Amino acid sequence: MNRPHAQLRALALAALAFGTAAHADIKVGIDLSTTGPAATIGITSKNAMLMWPKTIAGQNAQYLILDDGSDPGAAVRNIRKFVSEDKVDVIVGPNVTPAALAALDPVSEYQTPMITLIGSASAVEPQEGKRVWAFKMAQTDSAMADVMTRYMANHNVKTVGFIGFADSYGDSWLNEFSKFAELRHIKIVATERFNRTDTSVTGQALKLMAAKPDAILVAGAGTPAVLPQRTLVERGFKGPIYQTHGIATPEFIKLGGKDVEGTLFPTQPVVVARTLPADHPAKKAALAFVNAYEAKYGPGTVTQFAGDAAGVYPRLQDAVARALKTAQPGTPAFRIALRDELEHAHELVVPNGVVNSSAKDHVGLDQRASVMGVIKNGTFVYLSQ
Secondary structure: OOHHHHHHHHHHHHHHHHHHHHOOOEEEEEEEOOOOOOHHHHHHHHHHHOOOOOEEOOEEEEEEEEEOOOOHHHHHHHHHHHHHHHOOOEEEOOOOHHHHHHHHHHHHHOOOOEEEOOOOOOOOOOOOHHHHHEEEOOOOHHHHHHHHHHHHHHOOOOEEEEEEEOOHHHHHHHHHHHHHHHHOOOEEEEEEEEOOOOOOOHHHHHHHHHOOOOEEEEEOOOHHHHHHHHHHHHOOOOOOEEEOHHHOOHHHHHHHHHHHOOOEEEEOHHHHHHHOOOOOOOHHHHHHHHHHHHHHHOOOOOOHHHHHHHHHHHHHHHHHHHHOOOOOOOOHHHHHHHHHHHOOOOOEEEOOEEEOOOOOOOOOEOHHHOEEEEEEOOEEEEEEO
């Protein structure tokens, strides 16, 4: 074959290859805890993802979903399968912090971006090394502690008793709350801890009450956070009780009943969508998602975690549209381009806030993603910005 014909053939093959790649599916590997201790989070996240459109930025999308059983080891095995065998373009999940931290090894090794659904910022901060491949949807504990202590200071809370999980969740909250409490001249007068599986916290409750705090903060998540509050109420504590954003599930209200009425807590827009002020920038997106989710899964079923999962799709839609200008799905170049473009979300409205990401900020949420709520008449209600 002479050189001109060879060149033409090469060009034709290249054009055919590009045309085929242009129609390649975008593969999304999703690792969630839909069984085990974190199942409440994982199931609602999965429910939201099952509502995602079948295309992303005009490309067909394949969503590959695996359960890790709330086990970090299983999460890593799932993610290694996604990146090595399935050659996915992006990982979504995990939704528990230990699993997300363990996943940093395979996603960085295979240079595949990962969008986690955890609350802790430990998987994305500091933005260096393996963490450059990790992004996060949920607001940070730091931002939640900020809005909470601001509300406390505005309502004359000068002293606080703290009781938190005896694990990394409680550690993170004690650390972040302490920083903002000091900033706002709020004194922590007693500190107690409890385990997620405890059946009694009477001793801790009595010690907290003996310190005579203006308010008490329970740093727990899900239904185990009911126990300290119920004990305090039964023992006659009359001050305000604050909880963290980890309580915002229907199960917490169902189990807590009258004992959790009046609970004050920081949260994200989806949880209180129907009572958000009309001018809140995320209200339209939050309300649209809540209405769609509850139409599918039933009234009162939406959670903050479902809202975080719903927000992954617009983040992908936004970044993929730009990454496609550089490379095509299924290639290393596309994965790198997608990672780079996930850093460039600008005023992107998602159900739980507004995202402005950068090379230094792989969360991108500001205080528009943090609000105060209250449990009123058995529902989560907006209280203040």
